[in-house]
Every structure is written in structure tokens, then in C-alpha cells.
Amino acid sequence: xxxSTRGHYGLKAMFDLAQHYGTEPxxxxxxxxxxxxxxHYLEQLIARLRKAGLVKSVRGAQGGYILAREPEKIKVxxxxxxxxxxxxxxxxxxxxxxKECDQADYCISRTVWARVRDSIAGVLDSISLADMCREAxxxxxxxxx
Amino acid sequence: xxxSTRGHYGLKAMFDLAQHYGTEPxxxxxxxxxxxxxxHYLEQLIARLRKAGLVKSVRGAQGGYILAREPEKIKVxxxxxxxxxxxxxxxxxxxxxxKECDQADYCISRTVWARVRDSIAGVLDSISLADMCREAxxxxxxxxx
DNA sequence: TTCAAATCATACTAAATTACTCGGATTTCA
DNA sequence: TGAAATCCGAGTAATTTAGTATGATTTGAA
Numbered sequence: 576x577x578x579s580t581r582g583h584y585g586l587k588a589m590f591d592l593a594q595h596y597g598t599e600p601x602x603x604x605x606x607x608x609x610x611x612x613x614x615h616y617l618e619q620l621i622a623r624l625r626k627a628g629l630v631k632s633v634r635g636a637q638g639g640y641i642l643a644r645e646p647e648k649i650k651v652x653x654x655x656x657x658x659x660x661x662x663x664x665x666x667x668x669x670x671x672x673x674k675e676c677d678q679a680d681y682c683i684s685r686t687v688w689a690r691v692r693d694s695i696a697g698v699l700d701s702i703s704l705a706d707m708c709r710e711a712x713x714x715x716x717x718x719x720x
Numbered sequence: 721x722x723x724s725t726r727g728h729y730g731l732k733a734m735f736d737l738a739q740h741y742g743t744e745p746x747x748x749x750x751x752x753x754x755x756x757x758x759x760h761y762l763e764q765l766i767a768r769l770r771k772a773g774l775v776k777s778v779r780g781a782q783g784g785y786i787l788a789r790e791p792e793k794i795k796v797x798x799x800x801x802x803x804x805x806x807x808x809x810x811x812x813x814x815x816x817x818x819k820e821c822d823q824a825d826y827c828i829s830r831t832v833w834a835r836v837r838d839s840i841a842g843v844l845d846s847i848s849l850a851d852m853c854r855e856a857x858x859x860x861x862x863x864x865x
Numbered sequence: 866t867t868c869a870a871a872t873c874a875t876a877c878t879a880a881a882t883t884a885c886t887c888g889g890a891t892t893t894c895a
Numbered sequence: 896t897g898a899a900a901t902c903c904g905a906g907t908a909a910t911t912t913a914g915t916a917t918g919a920t921t922t923g924a925a
Contacts, residue, residue, distance in 0.1 A: 616886085
């Protein structure tokens with residue numbers, strides 16, 4: 576029941592972009608450094624995020640990446656689906672285009688996995704990048720007291 | 721965010737044993753046939769379940785497997801943990817012995833994954849094999865009307 | 866007593882996936 | 896014109912997955 580590093584690193588990168596939202600484009604190199612990730616590997620991840628319409632790129636010198644919309648309107652679920660595909664603990668309850676087996680109608684374990692899927696999606700779709708930024712701010716303040 | 725077939729098949733097998741609970745030991749061969757699974761592969765899965773104390777084995781002819789306790793007292797979470805290890809979308813929020821990175825204290829994405837983990841565990845630990853048997857019964861009745 | 870049905874144990878393996886690296890082409894600001 | 900950046904595709908070592916193969920051991924029943 577593991578996420579790959581794609582989702583793991585990708586969320587970190589998007590959170591980093593969210594924390595710099597509203598300024599100039601952020602080069603991947605700086606994201607990679609701050610988050611301690613491989614820049615080349617991040618390139619591949621951000622390509623998926625770009626194709627999913629979650630970030631915009633600015634090419635050339637002084638270029639970089641920007642969130643395609645406000646942090647409030649990007650949910651963690653959007654990011655994870657873009658990087659890892661539809662949420663599904665098992666193939667037969669994939670959010671889109673599930674491959675159901677012949678016994679799907681009678682399969683009780685399938686209903687268990689559907690509940691797990693909904694529970695995961697519920698959490699991921701309830702948290703926005705803006706929520707994460709607010710939590711970071713709160714944590715920072717608590718630390719300073 | 722996928723479960724391996726270990727958890728997937730393992731739950732099916734345990735559900736099969738639950739449906740036959742209270743009778744004689746059930747040979748793996750019949751479980752494998754009913755659930756359309758490889759018997760040899762199931763052997764490996766059930767070995768883990770036995771080591772985890774969830775099933776008891778009876779060796780020799782007329783032998784087989786029995787749930788180690790009532791279906792009411794075996795949760796899906798017990799089965800999944802025995803087969804897949806501690807529940808954790810990412811390494812740093814493993815239920816036991818998590819490998820936290822240096823920034824764990826400040827890492828906001830980590831708190832996201834902790835919430836996902838708790839949500840998954842909440843669902844899995846709320847469903848017992850007995851619940852699944854009742855649901856199967858209900859489904860069967862509905863179908864007959 | 867012997868046979869067959871079963872569990873138990875270990876080793877092997879093909880295929881897929883993961884988590885990258887590498888090399889270079891292209892774009893664009895200064 | 897050069898440096899900083901994105902963009903693109905290929906390659907790859909390591910790991911995991913999903914089994915298969917082989918055989919030893921146990922035990923109830925004919």
C-alpha cells in the first residue's frame with residue numbers, strides 16, 4: 576500500500592511552488608535544492624504535472640514554473656492522480672476504467688477496496704495546497720514562541 | 721497507491737475460510753479453486769497469515785486451515801498488515817518503525833500522508849470477516865427476490 | 866501398512882516497475 | 896552570443912512482484 580516517489584516528491588515540489596505563488600517563475604533547480612530532490616528526476620515529474628494542466632512553464636533564462644491556478648484550487652488529489660494515475664488500492668476499483676473480473680458483482684472484498692479508495696480520495700480531495708501553506712505558517716509561528 | 725496481490729488474494733482466501741468457519745479444516749486446494757487463485761502462491765500467503773497467528777493449520781490427509789479465532793475478531797486490517805507490512809503510503813509515516821528524514825518535524829506533506837494512513841487504517845480496522853460474511857449473505861438474499 | 870492428501874519449506878525466475886542518470890536539443894532573457 | 900532554463904527520449908541498475916518448481920514431511924483412512 577505504498578505511493579511511489581513520484582507522488583511523494585511531486586507533492587513536495589508543488590507545495591514549494593505554492594509557497595512562492597504570486598512571484599516570478601521558479602526554476603526547478605531551486606525547488607530541487609530546497610526539497611533535496613534530483614533535478615533531472617523532478618523534470619520528469621513536472622512534465623506530467625504540466626500535461627495535466629496543474630503548472631505552467633516559462634522557457635528560457637529567468638524561466639521556471641508557476642502553478643496554473645491558485646493554491647486554493649489545487650487539491651492534493653489532483654496532484655496524486657496526475658502523477659500516479661487514478662486512485663485504486665486494487666485494479667478492479669480504479670476511479671476510471673476499472674478492469675472488473677467476472678465475479679465483480681458478487682465480490683465482497685471488492686466492496687472493501689471501494690471503501691478504502693473512497694476514504695483515500697476523500698482525504699486527498701479535501702486538502703488544497705493553500706491548506707498546506709496555512710499549516711506551514713501555523714507551524715512556523717508555534718515554533719517561534 | 722496499489723496493494724499487491726498478496727493483500728488482494730489473501731483477503732479473498734481469509735474470507736473463504738470465514739464462510740466455512742465452524743466446520744472441518746479447509747484444504748487450500750478448495751480455497752484456490754473457489755477463488756480462482758494459484759494454490760502454490762496461496763501457500764506462501766497463508767504461511768504469512770499462520771505466522772501472524774491468524775490461521776491454524778492441520779497437517780496430513782483431511783487437513784487444511786481454520787481461522788485462529790472467530791470471524792468477528794479478525795479485522796481486514798490484521799490481514800493486510802500480516803501480508804503487506806505496516807500501513808504507510810510513504811516510508812516516513814509507517815505505523816511501526818518509520819524512517820523519518822531530517823526535516824520530518826517541519827514537513828507538511830508528511831502530515832498529509834499521516835492523515836491518509838489513518839484514514840486507510842480506520843476503514844480496514846472497522847471491517848471484520850464477520851461483517852463481510854453478513855454482507856455476502858445480504859447480497860445473496862437481495863439477488864434471490 | 867501403505868497410500869494419498871495435505872501442509873511445509875526453499876529456491877528459482879521472468880516480467881514489470883522504480884528511481885533514477887545521461888546526453889543533448891531548444892528557447893529566451895540579458 | 897552566451898548562459899540559464901525548459902524540453903525530450905533513451906538507457907539502466909536495483910528491486911519487487913507474482914508466481915513456478917521441487918521435494919520433504921505429516922497424517923487420516925482404506
